[in-house]
Amino acid sequence: MPAAPATLRRHRITGVCPPVRGAVIAGLIRAQPAGVWLVVAEDLKVAEHLAEDVAFFDEAAPGDVAEVLVLPEAMPDHRDMREAFAASADRTTVLSRLRQVRPGEPRPLVIVTTPAALLQPVPALKEYAAHELTLRRGESQPFQSLLERLQALDYDSETVCEAPGHYAIRGGLIDVYPINAERPYRLDFFGDELESIRAFDPVTQRSGESVEMLTLAASPRLRLAPSLTGLADYLPAGATLALIEPAALDELFSAIARTDAAPTAGLPALLERCATLVGLSDLDEAAALFDGEGIEELTLDAESLVHHRSFPDDGLVAQDRLVAEEEARERFLTLAAGWRTAGQRVVFVASKEGEEQRIREILAEHGSWKRPAPVFHRGTLNEGFRLSLRSGAPGPALPRRLGGPTGAGVVVVTETEIFGRRRARRPPTGRRALAQRAQIDHLLDFAELVEGDFVVHLQHGIAVYRGLKKLDTRDGQREVISLEFDDHVTLHVPLQESHLISRYVGLSKARPQLGRIGSGRWEKTRQAAERATLDLAAELLRIQAARDAQPGHAFPPDNDWQREFEASFPYTETPDQLRAIRETKADLERERPMDRLICGDVGFGKTEVAIRAAFKAVQGGRQVAVLVPTTVLAQQHLNTFRERMAGYPVAVEMVSRFRSKAEIGKILAATAAGQVDILVGTHRLLQADVKFKELGLVVIDEEQRFGVKHKERFKSLRATVDVLSMSATPIPRTLYMAMTGARDMSVIETAPVNRHPIQTIVKTYDEKIVVDAVRHELRRGGQVFYLHNRVMTIEAVAARLRELLPDVTIGVGHGQMDERELERTMTDFVAGKYQLLVCTTIIESGLDIPNCNTIIIEGADRFGLSQLYQLRGRVGRFKHQAYAYLLLHRHTRLVEIARERLNAMRTHNQLGAGFRIAMRDLELRGAGNLLGAEQSGHIVGVGFELYCQLLRQSVARLRGEKQAALVRANVKLDFVFVGESAAAEETRRRYADGYTTVRDAEQEASGAVECPPIQARLPSAYIGETRLRIDVYRRLAMAESPAKVKEIESELRDRFGKFGDEVRALLLITEIRVRAELKGIVSVETRSTKLQCLRNTGKADDFVMHGNRFPRLTAPKPLLRLKEILSFLNNLPSP
Secondary structure (H helix, E strand, C coil), X not given: CCCCCCCCEEEEEECCCHHHHHHHHHHHHHHCCCCEEEEECCCHHHHHHHHHHHHHHHCCCCCCCXXXXXXXXXXXXXXXXXXXXHHHHHHHHHHHHHHHCCCCCCCCEEEEECHHHHHCXXXXXXXXXXXXXXXXXXXXXXXXXXXXXXXXXXXXXXCCCCCXXXXXXXXXXXXXXXXXXXXXXXXXXXXXXXXXXXXXXXXXXXXXXXXXEEEECCCCCCCCCECCCHHHHHCCCCEEEEEXXXXXXXXXXXXXXXXXXXXXXXXHHHHHHEEEEEEEECXXXXXXXXXXXXXXXXXXXXXXXXXXXXXXXXXXXXXXXXXXXXXXXXXXXXXXXXXXXXXXXXXXXXXXXXXXXXXXXXXXXXXXXXXXXXXXXXXXXXXXXXXXXXXXXXXXXXXXXXXXXXXXXXXXXXXXXXXXXXXXXXXXXCCCCCCCCECCCCCCCCCCCCCCCEEEECCCEEEEEEEEEEEEECCEEEEEEEEECHHHCEEEEEHHHHHHEEECCCCCCCCCCCCCCCCCHHHHHHHHHHHHHHHHHHHHHHXXXXXXXXXXXXXXXXXXXXXXXXXXXXXXXXXXXXXXXXXXXXXHHCCCCCEEEEEECCCCCHHHHHHHHHHHHHHCCCEEEEECCCHHHHHXXXXXXXXXXXXXXXXXXXXXXXXXXXXXXXXXXXXXXXXXXXXXXXXXXXXXXXXXXXXXXXXXXXXXXXXXXXXXXXXXXXXXXXXXXXXXXXXXXXXXXXXXXCCEEEEECECCCCCCCCEEEEEECCHHHHHHHHHHHHHCCCEEEEECCCHHHHHHHHHHHHHHCCCCCEEEECXXXXXXXXXXXXXXXXXXXXXXXXXXXXXXXXXXXXXXXXXXXXXXXXXXXXXXXXXXXXXXXXXXXXEEEEEECCCCCCCHHHHHHHHHHHHCCCCCCHHHHHHHXXXXXXCCCCCCHHHHHHHHHHCHHHHHHHHHHHHHHHHCCHHHHCCCCEEEECCXXXXXXXXXXXXXXXXXXXXXXXXXXXXXXXXXXXXXXXEECCXXXXXXXXHHHHHHHHHHXXXXXXXXXXXXXXXXXXXXXXXXHHHHHHHHHHHHHHHHHHCCEEEEEEECCEEEEEECCCCCCCECCXXXXXXXXXXXXXXXXXXXXXXXXXXXXXX
C-alpha cells in the first residue's frame, strides 16, 4: 500500500456497523456538500446497496440532493458481450459525469466503487474529450455527417434503437441511445437544422419530452489511449476519498498490486489528487493509510436492531405462532417507545405505501405511539439501527432524512423489526430504460422463421418457408415472402399480405401434406376442420354452461386490508401481471367456481397473483390450499407467503417431508379446526386425512408436474371450490384447452423491469469452463447452481469441485437426504452461507433465489425440453445477466431429438419464451391424441395455430359475440393499387378501342371526373427495414376499429417522421375496410365514379343504392376520393 501524502487530511470513524454506513456518509456529505466523493466498498453488491442508502438518507429539498453513481468493474471481452458492454457503459457514464463537474457546483457527486473497478485503466482525459459529441437544438448539423460521426464513435446501426450504443435511421429522423444516457433520444431534422431532440420510450418507441442539449460518449469498444494516472485525471481538486472497512480494503488493494495486469500509478495518483481521506469501520483495526500521526478520530455508538427483535420458534404452528409473533412485536415497540421517551428521534422506513399504512395501524393499536405522530420515510432499508455520539465528542451531522443535529441520537426502524420478516435485500434496479418486450407473439415473427420451416397460407394451405426475397420486376425490385407448395410450385407473397401466413405446428413428427395451388383440396380440408370445431365448440360451451350453473362462493369486493396488502408489493407490477390479478379477483367475486390458468414465464410474477388471490380468500373467511410438486418448493412458498403476509393475522403452515409426524398431526388438527388460513403442501395435501373446515381456494403451482391421478382429484375440486393453476410450460392439453377458451387463462408475457434474457451456452464438459463460470459469478457477489442428476455420484462430484475451487463454500442437496438436513442446506444456500450448491433436479420447480445467476447443467442431453426450460429458469431472476451452461458428456453421441431440444433452448433464450417452448415441445414429441382421433386429424391437416383460431371463432359464434359475426370486407378500388405495383404506369398507357372511347364520352357528358391512380404502400425509403414494414402491414390488416388505425397512424408519424401520400392512402384504405365491416358491408368497389357497396345479407345484388342507381364519386384527387368513400360509409346506418 502506498503511503498517504503529507497534505492529505485524514479522518477515522469507528463504531460504524453495516446498516448505518449510508447514514454516516450522507451526514459527512451534508457537512461538506460541494465537490466529488469517491466511496470504496469491498465488492459490487455492497457498493450497490451503499449507493442506494446514501441516496436515500441524503434526499431532501430538490436541487441540492447528491447525485449517486456506481462505478462497476469492466469485464474481459470473452465474457457475454451484453453484460461486458453494460458494465463498460456504466463506467463511461461516470467518466462523462465527472467531466461535467464544475468548481462551486452546489450538488455533490458521489461515486461508489470497488478496489478492482477503481484501479482499472480508463481512457486518457484528452482522448476521451476528443471522442465526445455534443448536439444542441436549433444548430446546423448535416444529416449525413452526423451518421458518419456516430459510426466513428462505434455506434451500431440497428432496425430498432432500444439499447445503449444503438442508432436507427427513420426517414428524416435519427434515433440514438447514448452510451452515457439513461434513455434513447429522437433527433428530428428540418433540412440540415436539428429541429428537436426528444426522449423516447425504448419499449413503445413513442417520444416524450424535449431537451435542449445531448452529449454522446464514444462506445466502450472504441480503443482509446489509456490514462497513465488512472481515474485521478478526471477528479477535480479537493475531492474526498472514503474507504469502507479500510483494513479489509488493504488486503484487496495488495492482492490487486500483486497481479501483473494491475496499473501501478492508480492509487498514489488518486491520493495526490484528493484533499481528504475518510475511513469508516465497525471495529478499530489497523489500516496502512490510517497509520501515523495527524489523524482525526471519532467513535460512534451505533448498533443494529437485529439484537433487539426476537422471532417465533420454528416449532410453533398456526395460532400459537401468530400469538408469539404479536408478543415479540409488542416487546420491540415498547422498547422503541422507551428510546423515544429518552429523547432519541425514532424514524420509520417503509418501502411501499401499503406497508406504511399497515405500520401506522399497528402503532395506533399500541398506546405509547399515539402522540406525537410517528415520522415515516419511503426507502428500501431492511435492517434498522440506533446511532448516537459519545457524550461530548464532536462528529458529523445527521443526514437530512434523520432530522439534522445529532442531539441524543436517532433510531431507524424498518419493516424487518415491525413485521418480523427477514427479507433478503435485492440489488437496486438500473436506471437505464431498456426494451422489455412481450415475447409471446400470436402473430408470426418473420425474424424467427428459418428457411425450411412449415407455414400455413390461409388461402392455399401448408407450404415450406423459403425466406424473404427481392424480385426484379419491370418497375424495380419488389420484396416478397417466398413459399414453396406441392409440386415445387413457388408462390411469392407480397409483404402487405403477410397476415395470411402463420406458423404450422402439427401433432406428429410426420411431414405434413403441402397445399396444391389451383386445387380445391385445401379449401375442403379447412372447411372440414371448421365444421368439426363447431361440434367441439358446442361441447365446450355445454361444459362451461354446466360450470356456470354450479353454485359456488362469491367473495366480497376488496377491503382496506386488501388494498394495503397489494400496495405493499415491493416491486412494480407489469401490465400483464395486473391484468391477471384483476381477472383472478373478478373470478373470485363471481358465484361460479373459478378455473383459471395463469401462464407466465419463470420469474414473471405468477406467485404474486396467487398470493393476492389467497389473501382475498382469507379476508372472505375461507381457507386456502397451495399445492406444489416438490418439498423444496413447498418450503419456498411457505417462506414467501409468510414474508408477504407478515404483519397481518394470517396463519400460514406447511405439510411436507420437512415436517415431523407430530408437527404434521398438529397442523392438520389446526387446519380442521379452522385455525390455519393457508396450508402449503405437496401431494400430501390430497390424502384423505387432510380436512379443511371451510376450503375456498386451491392454488396449483407447476401444474404440468402432476399426474393423471392427481388431476382427477383436481377435477372433483373444480366443481365446488375456486381453482387457480399456474404454469410456465403448460403441457399440450392444458395449453390447448386454454388457447381454445375452454378454461379461463391469463398470460403474463412481459418481463419485469431490467430483466435480461438468460445467456445459454451449449458445450462439451470441460473443468476449465466450470471454474471460469463459477469464478465470474462469485466476483459479482452471486451464487451458482451445479446440477448433477445422479445421487450415487453427487458427493464425488462435490469433492472434485472442492479440489478445483478450494476457497469456495460448497453445499450438496438431493431428494434422498434426511429431510431436516436438506431443509437446512437449502435454507443456508438461500441465506448465502454456500456459494455453490451441487444438486439434483429438486431445484427444478419454482425455487427463487435472486442472488443465483449461473446454473451449470451436467449431461444436459438427458433432459426433456420443458424440464431444461424450468431448470434454466432458476437463474436470471434479477437485473444481472444470467448464464445457463448446458454441458454434454464427452464421447456422447447426441440423439437427434436431444440435439433439437438443445437447439430449441439456445434459440428460445428470449424473455417469455415459455409458450414457444411448449409449442416446440408439442412439435418434437407430437401430442398424440389430444381430443380424439377425429379432431387430431383436423389439427394435422390445418396446423395447431389455425385449428385453435378456427375453434375460438366457432366458440365466439355460438356465444353470439358481435365481433365473431363480422365478415372481413373486400376493398377493391380501381384508382388505388395496394403494394408495389406496375399497374399505375399501365393505367396511364391503357388500351383504347371503340367501347372505351364511347364509355369515356358518356362519362365526360355526365360530368364524371377522371381520378389519377395512386399507390397505397409503405415505401422502403420511409421504413427501410423489411421486418418492420411486414409488422406494420400485418397490424393494419389485423386492425378492427378506426381507433386502432388512428393509433398506428400516430405511431408511424412519431417513429418514422412525416409520411407521403402513398402511406396516407394505405391508412385510408385500411380505415375504409374497418368502417365497412362495422356497417355490415362485405365488399367496397369502385368502377370509374360508381361506388358499389355490397351488404352482408347473402344476396349477390344487395348493394347500397341511391334510388335505383349507384352512388357517384365526385372528388378529382385520389386522397380526396378515399375520404369521400369513408364519409359515405360513416353516414350509413349501423346493422
